[in-house]
Amino acid sequence: MSVRVRFAPSPTGFLHIGSLRTALYNYLFAKHHGGSCILRIEDTDRTRFVEGAIEEQVSSLAWAGVTFDEGPHTGGNHGPYTQSERFDLYREYGMQLVQNGTAYYAFDTADELGAMRTRQQNAGIAPKYDRSAMRNQFTLGELETARLLAENASHVIRLKVPLQQDIRFNDLIRGEVVVNGREIDDQILLKSDGFPTYHLANVVDDHLMEITHVIRAEEWLPSTPKHIILYQAFGWEPPKFAHVPLLLNPDRSKMSKRHGDVMVKDFATKGFFPEALVNFVALCGWNPGTDQEFFSMQDLIDSFSLERVNKAGAVFDYQKLNWMNGEYLKKRNVHDLARELHPVLAGKGYQYIDEEFVANVIELVRERVAFLADVADFADYLFSDNLSSLTPEAQEVLAKLPTLNTALETFKHGLGTSLDSPESFKGLAQAAADAACVKQGALMKPLRLVLTHREVGADLFSTIKLIGIDRCVQRIESFIAG
RNA sequence: GCACCGUUCGUCUAGGGGUUAGGACACCGCUCUUUCACAGCGGUAACACGGGUUCAAUUCCCGUACGGUGUACCA
Numbered sequence: 146m147s148v149r150v151r152f153a154p155s156p157t158g159f160l161h162i163g164s165l166r167t168a169l170y171n172y173l174f175a176k177h178h179g180g181s182c183i184l185r186i187e188d189t190d191r192t193r194f195v196e197g198a199i200e201e202q203v204s205s206l207a208w209a210g211v212t213f214d215e216g217p218h219t220g221g222n223h224g225p226y227t228q229s230e231r232f233d234l235y236r237e238y239g240m241q242l243v244q245n246g247t248a249y250y251a252f253d254t255a256d257e258l259g260a261m262r263t264r265q266q267n268a269g270i271a272p273k274y275d276r277s278a279m280r281n282q283f284t285l286g287e288l289e290t291a292r293l294l295a296e297n298a299s300h301v302i303r304l305k306v307p308l309q310q311d312i313r314f315n316d317l318i319r320g321e322v323v324v325n326g327r328e329i330d331d332q333i334l335l336k337s338d339g340f341p342t343y344h345l346a347n348v349v350d351d352h353l354m355e356i357t358h359v360i361r362a363e364e365w366l367p368s369t370p371k372h373i374i375l376y377q378a379f380g381w382e383p384p385k386f387a388h389v390p391l392l393l394n395p396d397r398s399k400m401s402k403r404h405g406d407v408m409v410k411d412f413a414t415k416g417f418f419p420e421a422l423v424n425f426v427a428l429c430g431w432n433p434g435t436d437q438e439f440f441s442m443q444d445l446i447d448s449f450s451l452e453r454v455n456k457a458g459a460v461f462d463y464q465k466l467n468w469m470n471g472e473y474l475k476k477r478n479v480h481d482l483a484r485e486l487h488p489v490l491a492g493k494g495y496q497y498i499d500e501e502f503v504a505n506v507i508e509l510v511r512e513r514v515a516f517l518a519d520v521a522d523f524a525d526y527l528f529s530d531n532l533s534s535l536t537p538e539a540q541e542v543l544a545k546l547p548t549l550n551t552a553l554e555t556f557k558h559g560l561g562t563s564l565d566s567p568e569s570f571k572g573l574a575q576a577a578a579d580a581a582c583v584k585q586g587a588l589m590k591p592l593r594l595v596l597t598h599r600e601v602g603a604d605l606f607s608t609i610k611l612i613g614i615d616r617c618v619q620r621i622e623s624f625i626a627g
Numbered sequence: 628g629c630a631c632c633g634u635u636c637g638u639c640u641a642g643g644g645g646u647u648a649g650g651a652c653a654c655c656g657c658u659c660u661u662u663c664a665c666a667g668c669g670g671u672a673a674c675a676c677g678g679g680u681u682c683a684a685u686u687c688c689c690g691u692a693c694g695g696u697g698u699a700c701c702a
Contacts (some may be wrong), residue, residue, distance in 0.1 A: 342702085364635090
């Protein structure tokens with residue numbers, strides 16, 4: 146039987162980085178086994194619906210390279226893939242459970258349930274639906290239940306959890322998990338608005354969509370026994386489960402926006418490469434057991450396995466992500482990068498943004514920055530003749546060299562007859578230093594300042610080559626002119 | 628509170644009954660050097676604790692501690 150996995154987001158907001166990883170692991174597992182990765186929309190909570198959320202999540206996923214074989218936008222033989230479009234199905238299956246005695250009607254109001262919980266908490270016992278004391282099919286009796294139903298009284302359908310029975314399942318990442326039935330709440334399956342809860346919809350859909358492996362976040366682990374009970378109630382074979390560890394804040398709580406960016410789109414706008422983010426996030430909680438640290442999507446597909454997913458949560462290390470992004474910046478094709486950088490440069494109103502030229506600039510400075518967009522600021526003096534103003538420190542450096550103008554004049558005249566190469570420029574600098582009676586080293590910083598208005602940068606002579614002789618001459622002249 | 632899950636350098640992790648406990652990020656130092664980087668080299672730094680089992684435990688078992696998640700007519 147071929148592998149079928151699903152990623153099942155709710156349309157409640159932007160795609161979280163943790164969700165990206167969960168989706169990625171699903172995708173990798175499916176592709177590794179030649180199976181299918183399915184997208185299913187879990188929009189059964191109408192109160193939390195956010196317009197456009199699914200489109201945003203799907204496009205964030207696509208940006209990262211995670212795509213689906215079946216789903217609301219791609220189609221497939223197991224649709225519809227949006228739960229609100231499967232509304233009738235859940236009622237049908239819920240009723241099936243009522244009929245076979247594994248689920249029941251309950252008529253409690255929110256207030257009654259609230260009161261029950263406070264009572265339980267005050268008594269120091271775990272909050273849990275009290276089947277024998279609340280208003281339901283069992284306490285009310287058949288006739289009263291029928292009467293209430295007939296007059297359309299607001300009601301829900303609850304799972305009748307088999308008490309005193311161990312529920313067990315084998316998690317692919319954690320091994321066997323056992324929970325006693327008495328610990329499990331009589332979960333609501335169908336809400337009073339007729340919509341299913343996650344628990345029912347999820348089980349019904351996973352079965353109908355022939356999902357073979359449920360790979361989801363660890364936060365679902367405690368409710369998995371409910372799902373197992375549901376599979377038993379339906380008489381269905383449950384899929385295999387794998388609960389992946391959480392992504393954590395530095396304080397080890399579940400990763401949230403309090404400590405930094407958590408939405409995939411934020412990483413995208415900050416300028417992270419999708420390949421770098423994917424590479425990094427894949428390694429948060431999984432590793433192939435080798436020293437390899439750079440993986441293309443194909444590499445990940447080839448080597449991914451659930452057995453090598455860790456059990457413990459992983460603190461999301463932004464610093465290491467930055468490093469990885471820099472590594473991708475160093476290895477990516479400069480012409481691709483030049484095209485990607487173009488809108489940024491154009492946006493800043495720079496004049497020298499011809500693709501070939503920009504590619505050369507990127508090649509020259511990429512190892513000094515972590516983000517592609519940083520190139521725009523780091524080397525502004527290459528893209529524009531509108532130089533940033535000299536800092537007081539810079540002016541001090543220039544003032545400390547009394548023979549600076551002599552050196553500059555010499556250098557300028559040399560430029561007029563020089564070969565257009567870094568090596569010739571180096572010779573020029575030596576000559577200029579000689580003329581100014583200083584060592585070449587002492588001239589370097591002032592020369593860089595005059596030409597770029599920056600104290601740091603890439604190799605000066607290669608930089609001069611890119612600025613071009615004419616522009617350098619102009620800059621020297623305008624400096625001397627004061 | 629109760630249930631479940633977890634615990635190797637600061638972080639991500641490899642390993643696994645007998646190892647100088649390995650790698651990466653970060654940090655520190657050195658080399659290179661026209662600056663900043665890169666690169667190269669070197670360094671600091673970890674098996675949560677207590678009991679077992681065993682000739683031997685960081686590794687297996689049981690506790691404890693600590694942490695996380697869950698405990699909704701949310702997913």
